[in-house]
Amino acid sequence: MPRHELVTIDHHILESQKLHPEATGEFTNLLYDIALAAKIVAREVNRAGLVEILGLTGEENVQGEEVRKLDVYANETLIRMNEFTGRVCVMASEEDPDIIPAHPDGKYVLIFDPLDGSSNIDYNVSIGTIFAIFRRKTTGDSCSVEDCLQPGRALAAAGYVVYGSSTMMVYSTGHGVYGFTLDPSVGEFLLSHPNIRSPQPKYYSVNHAYVRRWSRGVQEYVKWLQGEGDDAPELSERYIGSMVADFHRNLLAGGVFIYPSDAKRPQGKLRLLYEAAPLGFLAEQAGGYVSTGRENVLEVQPTSLHHRVPVFVGDRRLVEKAEEFIQRYDVEGGT
Ligand code: P6P
Numbered sequence: 001m002p003r004h005e006l007v008t009i010d011h012h013i014l015e016s017q018k019l020h021p022e023a024t025g026e027f028t029n030l031l032y033d034i035a036l037a038a039k040i041v042a043r044e045v046n047r048a049g050l051v052e053i054l055g056l057t058g059e060e061n062v063q064g065e066e067v068r069k070l071d072v073y074a075n076e077t078l079i080r081m082n083e084f085t086g087r088v089c090v091m092a093s094e095e096d097p098d099i100i101p102a103h104p105d106g107k108y109v110l111i112f113d114p115l116d117g118s119s120n121i122d123y124n125v126s127i128g129t130i131f132a133i134f135r136r137k138t139t140g141d142s143c144s145v146e147d148c149l150q151p152g153r154a155l156a157a158a159g160y161v162v163y164g165s166s167t168m169m170v171y172s173t174g175h176g177v178y179g180f181t182l183d184p185s186v187g188e189f190l191l192s193h194p195n196i197r198s199p200q201p202k203y204y205s206v207n208h209a210y211v212r213r214w215s216r217g218v219q220e221y222v223k224w225l226q227g228e229g230d231d232a233p234e235l236s237e238r239y240i241g242s243m244v245a246d247f248h249r250n251l252l253a254g255g256v257f258i259y260p261s262d263a264k265r266p267q268g269k270l271r272l273l274y275e276a277a278p279l280g281f282l283a284e285q286a287g288g289y290v291s292t293g294r295e296n297v298l299e300v301q302p303t304s305l306h307h308r309v310p311v312f313v314g315d316r317r318l319v320e321k322a323e324e325f326i327q328r329y330d331v332e333g334g335t
Contacts, residue, residue: 117242128244
């Protein structure tokens with residue numbers, strides 16, 4: 001049995017700092033802070049069924065979605081871990097309508113979805129945290145929303161934590177994608193998936209219940225994914241309703257995840273800053289591609305913190321095929 005070197009995420013982050021000669025250690029420490037926050041959230045997620053943390057807080061978030069206590073806990077943990085370190089000048093979260101000012105000396109911007117797929121909490125389905133790190137843009141005394149409204153192409157790093165049968169943290173600083181599995185007995189994330197590259201696709205992920213709302217181009221594309229057409233792929237359908245879990249499976253096994261715009265959601269459902277762009281950045285780093293169906297998601301200029309976009313992400317050929325069908329059947333600017 002070959003012996004693998006045991007590499008902790010802290011060690012890996014420190015090593016990757018050498019790829020950034022200009023790095024001062026601030027960026028490295030910010031990634032440490034996120035990894036620690038992930039461990040804290042993982043502990044609560046794994047205890048959720050035992051400490052009556054399940055159920056609703058009775059409040060709603062900016063998305064009008066019922067807020068579950070673990071959402072609140074994860075949100076507060078990420079904010080507390082980064083508010084006073086001096087590394088982050090401003091944060092933004094799915095759970096908060098406006099920016100969350102941090103430290104005026106911070107050089108980085110942290111944007112996150114603290115617990116994506118949280119509607120699955122009560123059914124023990126995998127859920128996840130998604131994070132995006134940008135460099136500060138403004139030079140004034142304090143950061144502003146302008147520091148948050150950056151396209152995915154400007155990302156300094158992005159990643160997610162998936163709380164499933166095991167807890168994994170997957171991240172990239174633009175030099176490949178690396179996955180770490182939490183060993184709860186020692187409280188360390190250990191390198192388990194070095195330099196992830198997505199293989200030939202096996203799966204496609206979409207909520208078929210919305211088929212009647214989709215544009216003709218998306219309907220024809222999904223038929224192609226199901227095997228209609230001489231050049232159609234042979235795929236299985238997997239959709240769990242938790243984007244981090246669906247994305248993680250497709251990243252490792254090969255596939256495409258799609259959440260198109262439709263007649264009810266002309267901008268789509270998923271948010272650019274803390275879902276589509278960070279996951280699309282990882283997909284691209286693993287050899288894939290991310291599109292709105294008409295353009296590269298990473299080139300889209302956010303117009304607000306909770307800007308929504310249609311998402312086609314994963315295997316490059318499958319995503320480019322979506323663009324072809326939409327180009328062929330849909331009018332520009334239609335859903
Ligand atoms: P639907 C969870 O609320 C989420 O934002 C993603 O994690 C998930 O992929 C999607 O929405 C599921 O949405 O409309 O298929 O239930």
